[in-house]
Amino acid sequence: MQRKEKHALFWGLGQLSVMSGIVIWFIGDRILSEAVRIPLCAILLSAGMIGYWSGTKFFLGELHRYQIRLILPAGLLISIVSSVVWVEYPDLLAPGSALILGLMMLWCGQRLINNKNRYRLLGITLILRGGFNVLTSVTLGPELYLIWFIGTTILKTFSMLGLIYAVQDEIQQRYARTIDSLSNGFLIRDRRGYVMVANERCARLLGFNGPADLIGRHVSELLPGLTRQMADQYFSHFLTEGVQFPIVDTTILTLHNGNKLPVEMLGSPYEERGRLYCLVQLLDISERKKKDDQLYQAARIDPVTGYFNRHALSKRLEEEVAKAASSVCECAVLFIDLDKFKRVNDSFGHAAGDELLRQCARRLHGVLRPQDVLARFGGDEFIVILPGLPIGTSEQTASDCATGIIATMADSFSLSHHAIGVSTSIGIACYPSHGSDSDTLIRNADIAMYEAKKAGRGEMRFFNDAMNAAAKDALVIDGALRGAIEAGEFHLVYQAITDAHTGKLTKVEALLRWNSALLGAVQPDRFIPVAEDSGMIVELGTWVLNEACRQVGQWQAGALGGITISINVSAWQLADPRFVELVRQALAANGLAPRQLELELTERVLIDDGGQVQAVLAQLRALGVSISLDDFGTGYSSLSYLTQFHLNTLKIDRAFVMDIEHSERSNNLVHAIIAMGHSLGLQLVAEGVETAGQAAILEKMGCHYLQGYHISRPIPAEELLVFADGLLDRPHVDNFAI
Ligand SMILES: Nc1nc2c(ncn2[C@@H]2O[C@@H]3COP(=O)(O)O[C@H]4[C@@H](O)[C@H](n5cnc6c(=O)[nH]c(N)nc65)O[C@@H]4COP(=O)(O)O[C@H]3[C@H]2O)c(=O)[nH]1
Numbered sequence: 001m002q003r004k005e006k007h008a009l010f011w012g013l014g015q016l017s018v019m020s021g022i023v024i025w026f027i028g029d030r031i032l033s034e035a036v037r038i039p040l041c042a043i044l045l046s047a048g049m050i051g052y053w054s055g056t057k058f059f060l061g062e063l064h065r066y067q068i069r070l071i072l073p074a075g076l077l078i079s080i081v082s083s084v085v086w087v088e089y090p091d092l093l094a095p096g097s098a099l100i101l102g103l104m105m106l107w108c109g110q111r112l113i114n115n116k117n118r119y120r121l122l123g124i125t126l127i128l129r130g131g132f133n134v135l136t137s138v139t140l141g142p143e144l145y146l147i148w149f150i151g152t153t154i155l156k157t158f159s160m161l162g163l164i165y166a167v168q169d170e171i172q173q174r175y176a177r178t179i180d181s182l183s184n185g186f187l188i189r190d191r192r193g194y195v196m197v198a199n200e201r202c203a204r205l206l207g208f209n210g211p212a213d214l215i216g217r218h219v220s221e222l223l224p225g226l227t228r229q230m231a232d233q234y235f236s237h238f239l240t241e242g243v244q245f246p247i248v249d250t251t252i253l254t255l256h257n258g259n260k261l262p263v264e265m266l267g268s269p270y271e272e273r274g275r276l277y278c279l280v281q282l283l284d285i286s287e288r289k290k291k292d293d294q295l296y297q298a299a300r301i302d303p304v305t306g307y308f309n310r311h312a313l314s315k316r317l318e319e320e321v322a323k324a325a326s327s328v329c330e331c332a333v334l335f336i337d338l339d340k341f342k343r344v345n346d347s348f349g350h351a352a353g354d355e356l357l358r359q360c361a362r363r364l365h366g367v368l369r370p371q372d373v374l375a376r377f378g379g380d381e382f383i384v385i386l387p388g389l390p391i392g393t394s395e396q397t398a399s400d401c402a403t404g405i406i407a408t409m410a411d412s413f414s415l416s417h418h419a420i421g422v423s424t425s426i427g428i429a430c431y432p433s434h435g436s437d438s439d440t441l442i443r444n445a446d447i448a449m450y451e452a453k454k455a456g457r458g459e460m461r462f463f464n465d466a467m468n469a470a471a472k473d474a475l476v477i478d479g480a481l482r483g484a485i486e487a488g489e490f491h492l493v494y495q496a497i498t499d500a501h502t503g504k505l506t507k508v509e510a511l512l513r514w515n516s517a518l519l520g521a522v523q524p525d526r527f528i529p530v531a532e533d534s535g536m537i538v539e540l541g542t543w544v545l546n547e548a549c550r551q552v553g554q555w556q557a558g559a560l561g562g563i564t565i566s567i568n569v570s571a572w573q574l575a576d577p578r579f580v581e582l583v584r585q586a587l588a589a590n591g592l593a594p595r596q597l598e599l600e601l602t603e604r605v606l607i608d609d610g611g612q613v614q615a616v617l618a619q620l621r622a623l624g625v626s627i628s629l630d631d632f633g634t635g636y637s638s639l640s641y642l643t644q645f646h647l648n649t650l651k652i653d654r655a656f657v658m659d660i661e662h663s664e665r666s667n668n669l670v671h672a673i674i675a676m677g678h679s680l681g682l683q684l685v686a687e688g689v690e691t692a693g694q695a696a697i698l699e700k701m702g703c704h705y706l707q708g709y710h711i712s713r714p715i716p717a718e719e720l721l722v723f724a725d726g727l728l729d730r731p732h733v734d735n736f737a738i
Helices: 002-029 032-059 064-088 090-115 119-139 142-180 199-204 226-237 286-300 309-324 341-348 350-367 394-410 440-455 463-479 524-534 537-555 569-573 580-587 603-607 610-622 637-642 655-658 664-679 692-701 716-727
Strands: 187-188 197-198 247-254 260-272 276-285 330-338 372-376 381-389 413-415 418-419 424-433 461-462 490-497 503-517 520-522 564-568 598-602 628-633 649-650 685-686 704-705
Touching: 002 032, 002 142, 002 704, 032 064, 032 090, 032 119, 032 142, 064 090, 090 119, 119 142, 187 199, 187 461, 187 692, 199 276, 226 260, 226 276, 226 424, 226 537, 286 309, 309 330, 309 372, 309 381, 309 424, 309 440, 330 350, 330 394, 330 440, 341 350, 341 610, 341 637, 350 381, 350 394, 381 394, 394 424, 394 461, 394 524, 424 440, 440 463, 440 655, 463 524, 490 537, 490 716, 503 524, 503 537, 503 704, 503 716, 537 564, 537 569, 537 580, 537 716, 564 628, 569 580, 569 610, 580 598, 598 603, 603 628, 610 628, 655 664, 664 685, 664 692, 692 704
Parallel strands: 424 461, 503 564, 564 598, 598 628, 628 649, 649 685, 685 704
Antiparallel strands: 187 197, 187 276, 247 260, 260 276, 330 381, 330 424, 372 381, 413 418, 490 503, 490 704, 503 520
C-alpha cells in the first residue's frame, strides 16, 4: 500500500469512529460507566473529525507531511476539550458531537464539490449527511433518535460508496497515467483479440488519435494485414507449454493509413481474475532499422558508383557458383580494369575520378543483361558476373559481353569540360573450366586481366594455366624482391654503344642484374615487370640512377672520362614528382654534366601520357639531359610521339636489326626508320647488332650508333675499362677518344 492510500484510510477510520461513537452513545450507558463513556466518545469524536478533515485534504491533494504530524496532538486536544465539556454538560454529548461532525461534513462536502469533479458524489453525500446531522442536533429530541439512526446509516452507506468510487478512480487514474507515460506502445487484449487497455503511445504508433479508438475493438480492425485467425494463432502461444516469455518478434506492421511501421513486439501472458490476457509491448524500431539498413547498404554498396562493392560481389559470386553447380550450368567472371584511370585522378582530382567511375559504371551497366551483376571491386577495377549460362556457352557469351564493354568504353567521357579517353582491359574466367569457386574465379580473371593489359589497351584475355604459372612466378619474385636492394643483391653491367662510322665508344647502357639469395640470377625480363606491377620499380630505378651516375663519376678521371651513360626509366619513375630533383642530385653528387646522362623510355610511357610525362621530359630537357626512345618499331611507332616529346635518340629494336641481312622487309623498314630519324634530326642507335654484316649495312644506311653482342656484351664496370683499352688497340679504330 502506498503512502497516499494510507492517507485515504484516515477517511475510513473517521467513518468507523463516528459509527462506534453512535453505538457507544446508544448502548454505552447500559454497559459503560460515565467515566469511561465520555472520554471514549470524546476520542471517537476527535478521530471522526480528523478522519474527515484529513481524508478531504488527501483527495484534494493538500495533505502535507507537517499536517500529518499535527494530527495526534490535535486529536488529543479535541478529546480533552470535549471530555471536559461533556463532564460538565452531559446533555450536550449527543447533539454537540452531531453538530460538530455535521459542520465538519458540510465543510468537507462543500470543498470536494467545488474542487474536484470526480469527488462530487462523495461531496454531495457529505453535504447531505452534514446537513442531516446539523438539523437533527438542533431539532430532534431523544424520542426520534431511531429515525436519525436509520437516516444517518443510509447516508453513511452512500458516502462509503462515494469513498470507494473516489479511491478506485484515483488508483485508475494513476494506472492510466503510468501506462501513458511509457515510451513503448502498451496494449492488453483478451483471448478473443479485443483490446482491453491501450496507452497513448500505442494509439499513436498504430495511427489513431487516442486509446479510446483502440479499446473495445478487435486487433484485426486496427491492423489491415492482421486477420482474426492470425490473432488467435498468436494467443495460442500463451496456452502452449514450454514457451519462453516474453515472445519477441520483429516485424513491419502495415497501418490502416497505409504507412509501414517496423516494430519489436514483446508479448507476455497476463492473468486477471482467473482469465488469461495477452500483454503486448510495441517498440518503434524505425530509427534502429534505418541505421541497420544504412549499415547493410554501406557493407554491400560502393558509395561512389552505387553498385555492389567487393564484399557483396564475392558473396554473390559464391551464390551464383553454387547455383551453377546445382543446376548444371556455367557462369563467367569479367575482371575489368580502366586504363589510365590513375592519371585522371592525379590530373583532375579525386572528385573527377569519382565522376569518371560513375560514368564508367553506368556505361558498363548499359551493356549488361538484367540478370548480370556489376560491382566495383576496388580502385579502377570492376567485376561483372554473367550468371546461369547454358553449358558450353560461357566463353562465347563472355567474349560478346567483353567486346560490348570494350566498344562502349572506347568513346570518350565528358569530365570537367574535357573529353577523356579511357579504355579497358578485361580478363575472363569461366565456371567451371577456369575455377570451381568464387575466389579462384576472381583471382584467375584478375591474372587474365593483367595479361590483357600487357597486350595493350582495349584487350581481353581468357584465363589459361600458363598465366597461372606466370602469376605464381611473379608472386615468388615479388616476395624475393623485397629487401633485395638493402641486401646488396643488385649490380649494374654496362653495354658499349659505339659510333657506327668511327667505332668510337661514345655511350654505355647500364643494365640491371639481380643475384637473388633465394632464386639465384634472375633475368631483368622476369623481375622488371614484377617490380613495375608492385611499384617497387621506383625504388629500384632510383638505385640504378644513383649507381650508374656514381660509376660514371668514378670513370671521369680515367680513359672513360666524359662518357654518356644511358639508363632505362620506367613510367612509374616519371610519375614520381621527385624524379627531376633526383636526377639533378645524382648528376651534382657525382660531378657529371647533364649531357652525360641519357634516359631511355619505351613507347608505352609516351602513349599513356596525359600531359604529365611531357612536362617532366621538358624539365629534363631543360636540365640538359637527353631522352631516348627504346625498342622503336615494336610498339605503336607513332610519329607524333617523336615530335611531341622532343626526343634526342631513337633506338631501333633488335627484332628488325636481326633480319636486316636476309629479310628485304626488315631491311626496308630499318631504312625507312633511319631516313625518318634523319629528317626529324634524331640520333639513331641500332640495338642487337650481332654480326659485322649487320654493322656494315647499318653504317651504310646512316645509322649513327651501334649496340650489340658484335661490339660487346653487357659487362661489369671493370671489364668495360679493359674493353675500352682493347678498342684503342684495334687498328681500324683510329680516333677513339671519349
Ligand atoms: N639477343 C641479343 N640481346 C642483346 C644484344 N645486345 C644487347 N642485348 C640485350 O638487349 C637488352 C637491351 O636492353 P633494353 O632494350 O633496354 O631492355 C631491357 C630493359 O627494358 C630492362 N632493363 C634492364 N635494366 C633495367 C633497368 O635498370 N631499369 C629498367 N626500368 N629496365 C631495365 O630489361 C630489358 C632486358 O635487359 P637485358 O636482359 O639486360 O637485355 C639487354 C641486353 O642484354 C644482342 O646483340 N643480342
